[in-house]
Amino acid sequence: MDFGAGPARAHAPGLSQTRMVQIEQDILAKNNAYAAANRACFDAAGILALNVVSSPGSGKTTLLVATIELLKTQVPVAVIEGDQQTSNDAERIRATGVPALQINTGKGCHLDAHMVGHAVETLRPADGAVLFVENVGNLVCPAAFDLGEAHRVVVLSVTEGEDKPLKYPDMFASANLMLLSKVDLLPHVDFDAKACVANARKVNPRIKVIEVSAKTGAGMAAWIAWLQAARTLAFPSGEVAAATR
Amino acid sequence: MHEMALAESILTTLQEQARQHDYARVRTVWLEIGPLASVEEESLRFSFDVVVKGTLADGARLEIETSPAQAWCLSCCKSVAVVRRFDACPECGGHQLQMTSGDELRIKELEVD
Numbered sequence A: 001m002d003f004g005a006g007p008a009r010a011h012a013p014g015l016s017q018t019r020m021v022q023i024e025q026d027i028l029a030k031n032n033a034y035a036a037a038n039r040a041c042f043d044a045a046g047i048l049a050l051n052v053v054s055s056p057g058s059g060k061t062t063l064l065v066a067t068i069e070l071l072k073t074q075v076p077v078a079v080i081e082g083d084q085q086t087s088n089d090a091e092r093i094r095a096t097g098v099p100a101l102q103i104n105t106g107k108g109c110h111l112d113a114h115m116v117g118h119a120v121e122t123l124r125p126a127d128g129a130v131l132f133v134e135n136v137g138n139l140v141c142p143a144a145f146d147l148g149e150a151h152r153v154v155v156l157s158v159t160e161g162e163d164k165p166l167k168y169p170d171m172f173a174s175a176n177l178m179l180l181s182k183v184d185l186l187p188h189v190d191f192d193a194k195a196c197v198a199n200a201r202k203v204n205p206r207i208k209v210i211e212v213s214a215k216t217g218a219g220m221a222a223w224i225a226w227l228q229a230a231r232t233l234a235f236p237s238g239e240v241a242a243a244t245r
Numbered sequence B: 001m002h003e004m005a006l007a008e009s010i011l012t013t014l015q016e017q018a019r020q021h022d023y024a025r026v027r028t029v030w031l032e033i034g035p036l037a038s039v040e041e042e043s044l045r046f047s048f049d050v051v052v053k054g055t056l057a058d059g060a061r062l063e064i065e066t067s068p069a070q071a072w073c074l075s076c077c078k079s080v081a082v083v084r085r086f087d088a089c090p091e092c093g094g095h096q097l098q099m100t101s102g103d104e105l106r107i108k109e110l111e112v113d
């Protein structure tokens, strides 16, 4: 196929006043610029930002509440909640005592970096904090929107089926970590965890997997250890200390 | 779904570029959309038509170009063409693939007056 030729581009001088303009611009350039600004602001403040994505009801908020209970004595935590409607999730987080801000996207099916930038200005997470951003429950659209996060964490519950990584490959390809949630339900569902992990690795050979249950606490220690390691890696102790001072 | 957000983003770019390139109307927009960009072409066309109503791009035509996705096979140490993200390497059948292109979402060129 030759994109350089073709009738649409052939100009017949005199017949039309139109002209061609080369622009070569990424459609997501604007979002990416806001994401880069967020990332710079997080780095300067030693904030570890995590974009938590999943389909609706995979257990993100429940998992965040359980995580916060374990983490809040170790590091400052803040949460941005994205939802089309309601501020229920932010209220559930605030009940743990950590600051949370709700963004209602209305018709929007994803958070973008501009919304997150504004939310951060209002929320003002402490220096050295772990900032969780719970995205709108949707395995498609949020994949394309970088929020400036250090890591993207995809949550998949064992009630959803082991084929999800293949059905929504973009999301699993763009995530660093998959949390297989609600594993307390494994005895009650026909879910092949091994096949699910194999599917995830087909679209993303480097994805890390941790099995968790917010209900029983299974796997929570491994998840907290992953968070602490990610924090240390991003901000070797001196830097976090300096940023926190 | 997010095709609406993409259409809005395209319109913003067209409006910004109008100042810079001094045009009043956009007649055609050439986009490059990779096969892995998870964009539903028909949905994007529909959203674009809706979003540009009453703007400088009202009635503009969308020309969408797609080139095959490429991946780097870690086992073969070479670049191979793939159709979907989870395809196996067409040479060795392995899954040690690193996507190198295919998620493009770019405005390439405009026909304006």
Ligand SMILES: Nc1nc2c(ncn2[C@@H]2O[C@H](COP(=O)(O)OP(=O)(O)OP(=O)(O)O)[C@@H](O)[C@H]2O)c(=O)[nH]1
Residues within 6 Å of the ligand: A054, A055, A056, A057, A058, A059, A060, A061, A062, A063, A089, A136, A137, A181, A182, A183, A184, A185, A212, A213, A214, A215, A216
């Ligand atoms: N058995 C079991 N149920 C869970 C677990 N975690 C969450 N749930 C249940 O799953 C349902 C959804 O949980 P949420 O935490 O609201 O899920 P979410 O992903 O935040 O949902 P949205 O924000 O609406 O997308 C609730 O009924 C929870 O009680 C778990 O570890 N085990």
Ligand SMILES: [Mg+2]
Residues within 6 Å of the ligand: A060, A061, A062, A089, A134
């Ligand atoms: Mg929630």
Ligand SMILES: [Zn+2]
Residues within 6 Å of the ligand: B073, B074, B075, B076, B077, B089, B090, B091, B092, B093, B094
């Ligand atoms: Zn190969």
